[in-house]
Amino acid sequence: MLSALADYQGSIIDLDAGQVITPTRLAAGWRGLARRMTECGLAPGERVIMAVGNGPLFIAVWGAILAGEGVPLYVHVDTPPAELARIAKRFRARFVVTDEQNESALEGAGIQASTFAGADWAEVVWGEFTSVDTAGRLHLPGVPLHPTSGTTGEHKVAIRPVSTAIAEVTSYVATIGIDRDDTLLALSPMSHAYSHGWCVITPIITGCNLVTMRRARAKNVFEACRDHRITVLPAVASMLDTLLFGAGKRLYSPERKIITGGAPLSERTAKQFERLAGTRVCPLYGTTETGAIAVARADGPMAVGGYVGPPFHGVEIEIRPPVDPEDLGEGIGLVHVRSQSVMAGYLVDEKLDDSLLSDGWFNTGDLGRIGDDGALRLCGRQAEVINLSGMKVLPSEVEEVIGAIPGVVEVKVYPGKTRHGSLQVRAAVAAESGVDLARIKAHCEEQLVYYKRPARITMLDALPRSPNGKVARDQLP
Numbered sequence: 056m057l058s059a060l061a062d063y064q065g066s067i068i069d070l071d072a073g074q075v076i077t078p079t080r081l082a083a084g085w086r087g088l089a090r091r092m093t094e095c096g097l098a099p100g101e102r103v104i105m106a107v108g109n110g111p112l113f114i115a116v117w118g119a120i121l122a123g124e125g126v127p128l129y130v131h132v133d134t135p136p137a138e139l140a141r142i143a144k145r146f147r148a149r150f151v152v153t154d155e156q157n158e159s160a161l162e163g164a165g166i167q168a169s170t171f172a173g174a175d176w177a178e179v180v181w182g183e184f185t186s187v188d189t190a191g192r193l194h195l196p197g198v199p200l201h202p203t204s205g206t207t208g209e210h211k212v213a214i215r216p217v218s219t220a221i222a223e224v225t226s227y228v229a230t231i232g233i234d235r236d237d238t239l240l241a242l243s244p245m246s247h248a249y250s251h252g253w254c255v256i257t258p259i260i261t262g263c264n265l266v267t268m269r270r271a272r273a274k275n276v277f278e279a280c281r282d283h284r285i286t287v288l289p290a291v292a293s294m295l296d297t298l299l300f301g302a303g304k305r306l307y308s309p310e311r312k313i314i315t316g317g318a319p320l321s322e323r324t325a326k327q328f329e330r331l332a333g334t335r336v337c338p339l340y341g342t343t344e345t346g347a348i349a350v351a352r353a354d355g356p357m358a359v360g361g362y363v364g365p366p367f368h369g370v371e372i373e374i375r376p377p378v379d380p381e382d383l384g385e386g387i388g389l390v391h392v393r394s395q396s397v398m399a400g401y402l403v404d405e406k407l408d409d410s411l412l413s414d415g416w417f418n419t420g421d422l423g424r425i426g427d428d429g430a431l432r433l434c435g436r437q438a439e440v441i442n443l444s445g446m447k448v449l450p451s452e453v454e455e456v457i458g459a460i461p462g463v464v465e466v467k468v469y470p471g472k473t474r475h476g477s478l479q480v481r482a483a484v485a486a487e488s489g490v491d492l493a494r495i496k497a498h499c500e501e502q503l504v505y506y507k508r509p510a511r512i513t514m515l516d517a518l519p520r521s522p523n524g525k526v527a528r529d530q531l532p
Contacts, residue, residue, distance in 0.1 A: 056217045059259050060118045060420060065235065066521045067111040067258075068266045069284060070275060070291050072176070074134065076111040080174065084111070085118035087173030092123055092152075095169070095181055099124035099196035102148035104139060105246065106155060108132040108269040113245045114255055116152055121217070121511040122331065125150075128212065131245040131446075133271075134504045136164035141502075143184040146200070146212060147192045147403070151182040156240035184391070186322070190315040201248050204440045213344045213398040214407065222369070223252050223346035225259040229368035230350065231312060235262035237286045240279055242294055247445060248343040249316040253289040263287075273298050277305045286310055291317045291330040292481045293330050293444035293477070295336065307333040311351065314339050317445020319433070322359040329357070338363050340433065342409075342419055345395030348372065349431045361433040370394040374425055386424040387434050391416045441470045441480055446506045448480055453509065456502045457482060462490040464517050467526050471511060482509040483531050485517050 072393050076084070097103065103120050105127050107113045120127045128148055130139070132155045139151050139161075151166065159182055161168040166182040173179075198275040199220075200212040239258060243250035245267075258265040263515055268275055271294055278287055288306075292315050298306060301383075306313070313328075316339040318385035329335050336354075340363035341347040349372065351364035359363065366372050374388040393415045400409035411418050422434040441448040450468035455467045464485045471481040484495060492512055499508040511532075 056221065056259070057118065057121060057233055058254075059356065063259055065258055065262050065264045067114065068264070069110050070266060070268045070279060071110060072323045074176065076176065080176065081111060081115065082317075084115035084174040084177035085122065086116055088119035088177055088179065089122040089173070092119055092125070092150075092181070093152075095171075097123040097150065099126050100105060100126060100192070100194045100403060101150060102126040102128055102192075102200070104128045104130055104142060104148045106130050106132050106139065106153040107246070108154055108268045109241050109245050110269060111252075112154055112177055112179070112266075114259070115173065116179060117255060119173065120152075120481055121199075122198055126195050127199055127249075128202070129251065129306045130202065131244055131246055131364075131504050135501060136160050136166060137502050138504060140166065140180075140184065140365065142162045142202075143187050145210065147187055147189050147405070149184055149187055149189055151184070152179050153182070154179055154373040156180060177269075185192050189407055193402065193407070195402075201251075201398075203248070206327075209447060211401045211403065214402055215343075215346075215398045216398055219346060219396045219398060220252065220256045221260060224257050224345060226369050226394070226396065227253075227257060228261060231314075233263060234260050237261070237263040238284055239263055239265050239287045239289070240276070240283075240285045240527070241265060242269040242276065242288070242290050243317065243445065245319065245349075248346075249291075249339075249341065249445060250289060252346060253287075253314075253339075261339045264422055273300070275319065280306055280308070280311070287312050287314070289314045289316065289339075291315055291318045292338075292447045293318070294325055295320075297330055299324075299327055303330075309344040312337065314350070316341060318442050319361070325358055340364075340431065342392075343422075343436055343489060344398045345392045345394065345417055345419065346388075348392050348394075348419075350383055351430075355430075356428075363431050363433055364445055365428075365430045367394075370396075372425065374423060377417075382465075386425070387422055390419045390421045390423045390431070390433075392419060412524040420455065441478060443478055443480070443506050448507050453482065453499075453503065453507055454497065457484060457495060460486075460490060460495065460498055462487040467518055467531060468509065469528060469531055473510075480507065481511045481513070481531070483513050483515055483518055486513050493518050 074470040088414040161182045170498040241254035320338040337351045339350040351358040371393045373391045400407045453468040513532045
């Protein structure tokens, strides 16, 4: 991967900074950062939390950590310092690198911080977690760690050696057709596994150009497509809904591939987008653990009703019955995947946990069936995870944060729907007098990245429960 990065001949167009990072400037940036990180203690196997926004700096920081044989651990750029500290403790990370938080914000959370640059355009804030216990840590030099909710809704990280990322891009190229003449537009956070594969690994391996923006705004997307001949646009469904309101027809181009991932594409969005933009959207199905699994083709059936198309090149799919089968419907079972891009396993208690892998097959925890045409159709999921446009929220984590407030008696976090039909995080809280909504909201703002914060918090005298003592979900507000 470092050889590919050193040989990269494409350009990265940073729309936010209004600059073009040429191959020479990119190389100077990641090599300069690598030197500074080494001076600040980065050594083979040291884990570094990456909280960096979309742009050439993300790639430079990623390359610098790999060059020092460090272990990048990706998180959302807006993750607050208090949450960064919890992540560091949970996964024994010694360092954090960010371009969003300043030194004083990190130091307020007990993180020693300093600012340095690897080039005139590549400045970061580097922090060290001095209280994190790194004894007994599994040694994984140069192996990226991807946070995931797993198949059980628990905090985990997937161990994905660089070889799996290269294999995933090889599947992209063989299935969709991408080369150095293409130009990608990075809309989704490059820290997310879906966008990381498309907007970090794909440009470096194929040599194509990359256009980046930290925040996706319809006007900027239209201008980028017009001015930079975007040929591949990986997005999430909610972004397409936003673009439709801004005249989606401006996205039309016979050579442009529009792909969605991270969350299901609704039938309404698929039909509206094709009608207004004149372009068929191709939903991609994949997981953090496996990389890309299946994708609909532009010349195939419209992707509705859970249809996500045939497998990617080099990917095998099997549908197997659940251990505790229910009346799921004919042909429906658990989706199992095998390919060269499947993770090595989870990092659990500083050991490699490959228990969900059997002869290379991974149980995704998703329900689906394969049609007579060989295409996969998804039918739901077993795990309790709230999926907000590809951003996964674990109710247990939010419950733990709210439950830590003195005076909170019990809390239940669950998904709800807005009047427009989109998902949101909700919380029902029973607490002693003196604990009010304002206090809970302020605590969540300090402890949780924005998309994990409950959009609606309801104060109750007690949580509703069934006769067997479990929280009655159907009675929650």
